[in-house]
Amino acid sequence: MILHTQSWTDTNKLLFKQAYAHIVARIERGELKAHDKLPSIRMLAQELQIHRLTVFRAYQLLKEHEKVYVKEKSGYYVHPGFMESDLPEQTDRSPVPSSGFLSNALSEIQQIPVIYQFSQSLIDPNLLPNLFLSEYVKKVFDIYPKLMGTYSTAQGDEELRAFLCSYMKQHHRIELTESDLLITTGGQQAIDLICRVYVRSMDHILVERPTYSAALDIFRQQGARFISVDIHPDGYDLANIEMLMKQYRPRIFYMNPTFHNPTGFTVPAAQRKQLVELAERYRCLLIEDDAIHEMYFDQPPPEPIFSYDTDGWVVYLRSFSKYVAPGLRICAVMGRPSVIKPLTTAKSLADNGTPLVNQKIFLHYFDSERIRTHLDKLRIALQIRKEIVEQELAGTGWTWISPKGGFNLWLKLPESIPMEEFLNESIRQSISFVPGLICDPLREMRSWIRLSYSFVNEDQLREGVRRLVALSRKY
Amino acid sequence: MILHTQSWTDTNKLLFKQAYAHIVARIERGELKAHDKLPSIRMLAQELQIHRLTVFRAYQLLKEHEKVYVKEKSGYYVHPGFMESDLPEQTDRSPVPSSGFLSNALSEIQQIPVIYQFSQSLIDPNLLPNLFLSEYVKKVFDIYPKLMGTYSTAQGDEELRAFLCSYMKQHHRIELTESDLLITTGGQQAIDLICRVYVRSMDHILVERPTYSAALDIFRQQGARFISVDIHPDGYDLANIEMLMKQYRPRIFYMNPTFHNPTGFTVPAAQRKQLVELAERYRCLLIEDDAIHEMYFDQPPPEPIFSYDTDGWVVYLRSFSKYVAPGLRICAVMGRPSVIKPLTTAKSLADNGTPLVNQKIFLHYFDSERIRTHLDKLRIALQIRKEIVEQELAGTGWTWISPKGGFNLWLKLPESIPMEEFLNESIRQSISFVPGLICDPLREMRSWIRLSYSFVNEDQLREGVRRLVALSRKY
Structure with a gap:
């Protein structure tokens, strides 16, 4: 789900493997029997929320492995030989997760170590008492x-x-x-x-x-x-x-x-x-x-x-x-x-x-008194950080609505910026942010990013945002 | 799942309600459409791991509420009027869990406050440094x-x-x-x-x-x-x-x-x-x-x-x-x-x-040195506690195999003891233990109990076991 190229590929491979395992598991547990029809590609893609071509690839491999057969213009059916051998062959002999589609795109991005950490919507530990x-x-x-x-x-x-x-x-x-x-x-x-x-x-x-x-x-x-x-x-x-x-x-x-x-x-x-x-x-x-x-x-x-x-x-x-x-x-x-x-x-x-x-x-x-003072201080510190980013972004052509609280700026970048490349390049330069795409249930908001100003100190914030803007000017 | 009478009743009510909600949810999400046949009582009972009579009761109520109708000798079908009204009526207007069948029998027993706590397979906090x-x-x-x-x-x-x-x-x-x-x-x-x-x-x-x-x-x-x-x-x-x-x-x-x-x-x-x-x-x-x-x-x-x-x-x-x-x-x-x-x-x-x-x-x-000494001490303390229980149980006719480690005795009591009544009465007398039934995937081990000797001190252990044995003699 993450835009990072490496992960995209990994994720697609995983999805394909899981779709394959999903069908094998359903046959093994007797939900689908010999000569039963498999769900249509469209239906399985919808059920598992994956691309139809991913399901198609999984079905093709099931066919190659003689776990299913095809009837012209009708669909895929469970091969009667499926349960004959003691154990069906598998492409991969390690245990395959049988759960839903596991991914945590945000966590993947946040765990990449960078200096200019703008993907963590968390308070800078130095601001805590x-x-x-x-x-x-x-x-x-x-x-x-x-x-x-x-x-x-x-x-x-x-x-x-x-x-x-x-x-x-x-x-x-x-x-x-x-x-x-x-x-x-x-x-x-x-x-x-x-x-x-x-x-x-x-x-x-x-x-x-x-x-x-x-x-x-x-x-x-x-x-x-x-x-x-x-x-x-x-x-x-x-x-x-x-x-x-x-x-x-x-x-x-x-x-x-x-x-x-x-x-x-x-x-x-x-x-x-x-x-x-x-x-x-x-x-x-x-x-x-x-x-x-x-x-x-x-x-x-x-x-x-x-x-x-x-x-x-x-x-x-x-x-x-x-x-x-x-x-x-x-x-x-x-x-x-x-x-x-x-x-x-x-x-x-x-x-x-x-x-x-x-x-x-x-x-x-x-329950302590001290906490109220801490919160007052924190509000001021966060507002200052937000303003630093806003100063640095003035004149970039990026647009946003200034928030009245919180840890993040939600920024619209020019559509000409190829987001996947931009994020990968940013990470190489030790800057990370959250691509808007993963925040969008429809997965379409390609030109948006979430930039958290809460986690790094003022100097790093200023420097990191400058670098990010400079990088974006390449496109 | 717990043997305690009150909870049995609650649990059954909950299961019935959940079976009802399960079918309503499947219709609402379009898995079952008007005139579709509901799963057979036997199948749903197996799928949800509940009693067939519980499913039967839920289906009867669905019928009364005109959500389903019956065809003689065939089964239950989704009523075409189900989606006509803006919202189907419900017996209960509060949100109904739509997940699987939630229960944690052990936790229910452990959270009953008692003096002679033999249901906690935990170390007595006084034994820790x-x-x-x-x-x-x-x-x-x-x-x-x-x-x-x-x-x-x-x-x-x-x-x-x-x-x-x-x-x-x-x-x-x-x-x-x-x-x-x-x-x-x-x-x-x-x-x-x-x-x-x-x-x-x-x-x-x-x-x-x-x-x-x-x-x-x-x-x-x-x-x-x-x-x-x-x-x-x-x-x-x-x-x-x-x-x-x-x-x-x-x-x-x-x-x-x-x-x-x-x-x-x-x-x-x-x-x-x-x-x-x-x-x-x-x-x-x-x-x-x-x-x-x-x-x-x-x-x-x-x-x-x-x-x-x-x-x-x-x-x-x-x-x-x-x-x-x-x-x-x-x-x-x-x-x-x-x-x-x-x-x-x-x-x-x-x-x-x-x-x-x-x-x-x-x-x-x-990683500290102290921990090794602590473990040595703990092993001795636990063995002493185990032996105390074994002394108290000698001559009761209860049988067990003396464990070579751990926190529990697994005891077989005479079959004449009505376990549900015995547990309820024990709890009233401030003694708790784990009924074997909940440890059995087949839910048949009615005459067994797990008695943990790790959590209470030696005096309480001796006194509690004596009271438990005395109570069992009533049956």
């Missing part, structure tokens, strides 16, 4: 000397959940009880658990266009089909959303309405209430991912959509640790017990609960 | 002052992986490189990731009988079908395993060959090499779960099956933190890069990597 935090950790171990020997419950530490209830009441006037919360290891796990509980293969789900690419990869792994909703500086086209909900009956709408990733847009308060009404009417669960709520520049964002929910159709993901102590990976999922309960079971199966030590450290740190 | 550990943590933060602000890679901290490579070489003469390891948040997550990558709905998988019940619940969630292999004090019947591999072509064999949970049995060295040969021949991935390798009483267990693997057909799960600092939740998955790579992608989608702070604390602690 590290010394203070370390001291805090030591105190936590004095309070809970047996912390290392104790498991958390699957739902999360009760003390932490109680604290977050009072936090939500104080800051958002949202009344919750401890049973309305589930603690997860970061927001990514929350999305994954929701996907596992509420999405099945071939389900239609609503997603924003563009959106967080790792979420797309999670849903894709589960076999979901995307219906996309454009996000604009002033929110969504609600009439369009209603039409799509009516037509496709999506089970969930995964949304990121506050300092949206990657665009930075914020859905206005006026639309928030209406979205809840639509969700209720069409029984579509709104998954409100609120990862950087407090990272505003001038004024706080509107209240969460969750605050308008009366009937239990919003699940609220709040990543608290991201701008405080991201290494702890603490996220809270909030919703009705009817939603939280199956998610807790899924969590208990997934990893039996987030480590207690991380929860306790977070709790005591987040 | 807690003070020493706390001091260690403080040192770790001095070494890595920015630890709280840093993410791990999805595959796990490189320093930790390098250390574990040298550990495996030193202790087991197994040569690995860092790319052969993936760090997960506990062994449970490792099983879950393997299941997601290597198991699809309706796949046959081999499991021991009895086995770790949470693993069964993980595989069940994915829709796997179980083929079971009895485990005996002297290992498996290999001829039987070969026959099953030949007949069913299972993709994986989930096994726990060293101080097996729940029985405590250890598969002898002689069988280990043969198992690898079978795995290669039938292309069945062996999932070797080795959670308590060092918890032996008199002599160390045989080398891991993984040490015989030459062709990449064994995946080795080693839970290192379990008897050192269980709260850290550190497990390593080892195998060929062809296996580790897709698992790492799955891990990156699941939670983007185990928190770095947990990995670094574990690394520095596990």
Whole structure:
């Protein structure tokens, strides 16, 4: 999925191999028997969300290996000799994943080591009060000397959940009880658990266009089909959303309405209430991912959509640790017990609960006075960094809408720039960014990039952006 | 799945509701169209692994709600009026999980607060060197002052992986490189990731009988079908395993060959090499779960099956933190890069990597001299606790095979004891244990229980077992 040439090739090879293995597995497990017709190329391509030519190539190889045969003008059929030999031959004798189509394009890009790291939508570790935090950790171990020997419950530490209830009441006037919360290891796990509980293969789900690419990869792994909703500086086209909900009956709408990733847009308060009404009417669960709520520049964002929910159709993901102590990976999922309960079971199966030590450290740190000062400082530092990039980009012809908070600029580059080549060349020059294509459920936004200004310091930011712009001028 | 009466009822209600929702979802997503025939009751019951009467009840309600109609002697068909109204009526207006059948019976039992906690196969926190550990943590933060602000890679901290490579070489003469390891948040997550990558709905998988019940619940969630292999004090019947591999072509064999949970049995060295040969021949991935390798009483267990693997057909799960600092939740998955790579992608989608702070604390602690002394002490303490239980059980008529390591006794009680009633009454008297039924893939072992002697202190252990025995005498 990644634009990097090497990976493109790897991915295509993998997809082809997986399509082949998919059919072999279905025959082996008896779903397809001798002389049964294989799914049409078009259908399998749609089901697996891959190119028809990839399926065609897999079917051709199955034919060569005499696992299937062809009837003229009819299709492919299971060869009766398939199960005769003790074991069917395989092109590759190593174990083949039988799951959906595994890929995490964002993670692939982020793990390439570069100096000018603009693909990480993360806080620069130097902006965190590290010394203070370390001291805090030591105190936590004095309070809970047996912390290392104790498991958390699957739902999360009760003390932490109680604290977050009072936090939500104080800051958002949202009344919750401890049973309305589930603690997860970061927001990514929350999305994954929701996907596992509420999405099945071939389900239609609503997603924003563009959106967080790792979420797309999670849903894709589960076999979901995307219906996309454009996000604009002033929110969504609600009439369009209603039409799509009516037509496709999506089970969930995964949304990121506050300092949206990657665009930075914020859905206005006026639309928030209406979205809840639509969700209720069409029984579509709104998954409100609120990862950087407090990272505003001038004024706080509107209240969460969750605050308008009366009937239990919003699940609220709040990543608290991201701008405080991201290494702890603490996220809270909030919703009705009817939603939280199956998610807790899924969590208990997934990893039996987030480590207690991380929860306790977070709790005591987040509850401290110092944290407010830290956040104030952080907002200023991020705004300065954003402005540095904007200064450097002035006069390039690249266009963007200046975000009112968050970590990213969503940039439209001239269409003349060949994006794949540009990204590869940037990486060779130790600069990385996120290609817009992977944020687009339709995979068409070739001229856009997400540039994160949160992770590197001011000097590196300035230097890196200069180099990136200079590189783009070659095209 | 739990025997507790209240939960039985809840579970059945949930299953019925999910079967109903399953059919509605299939119609909504267009898999079943007007006048299409529904799967037969027998087929759906098999697919969803629920009782046929539960499916029957769901179909009856679908009929009442005019979502389906019946043709005499033929079956159930989708009602053409299903999609006519804007939205089909539902019995329950809250969001219904659309995933597989979520349940984690073990977790349900363990989370009931009791004094005599014999259901936790965990080390008593008082047996851990807690003070020493706390001091260690403080040192770790001095070494890595920015630890709280840093993410791990999805595959796990490189320093930790390098250390574990040298550990495996030193202790087991197994040569690995860092790319052969993936760090997960506990062994449970490792099983879950393997299941997601290597198991699809309706796949046959081999499991021991009895086995770790949470693993069964993980595989069940994915829709796997179980083929079971009895485990005996002297290992498996290999001829039987070969026959099953030949007949069913299972993709994986989930096994726990060293101080097996729940029985405590250890598969002898002689069988280990043969198992690898079978795995290669039938292309069945062996999932070797080795959670308590060092918890032996008199002599160390045989080398891991993984040490015989030459062709990449064994995946080795080693839970290192379990008897050192269980709260850290550190497990390593080892195998060929062809296996580790897709698992790492799955891990990156699941939670983007185990928190770095947990990995670094574990690394520095596990690498210390103190840990060897701790393990020696622990082995003695556990053996003493095991012997206490065995003394208390002498003369009860309960039977067991004394384990040579581990945390559990696997006890056969007289068949006259009504297990459901006995467990419920025990819990009321603040004693919990694991009913054998949930460890049995065939759900038949009604007279067995797993009693963990690792979690409570000697006095409580003695008192609790006495109370349990006294209670059993009522029947």
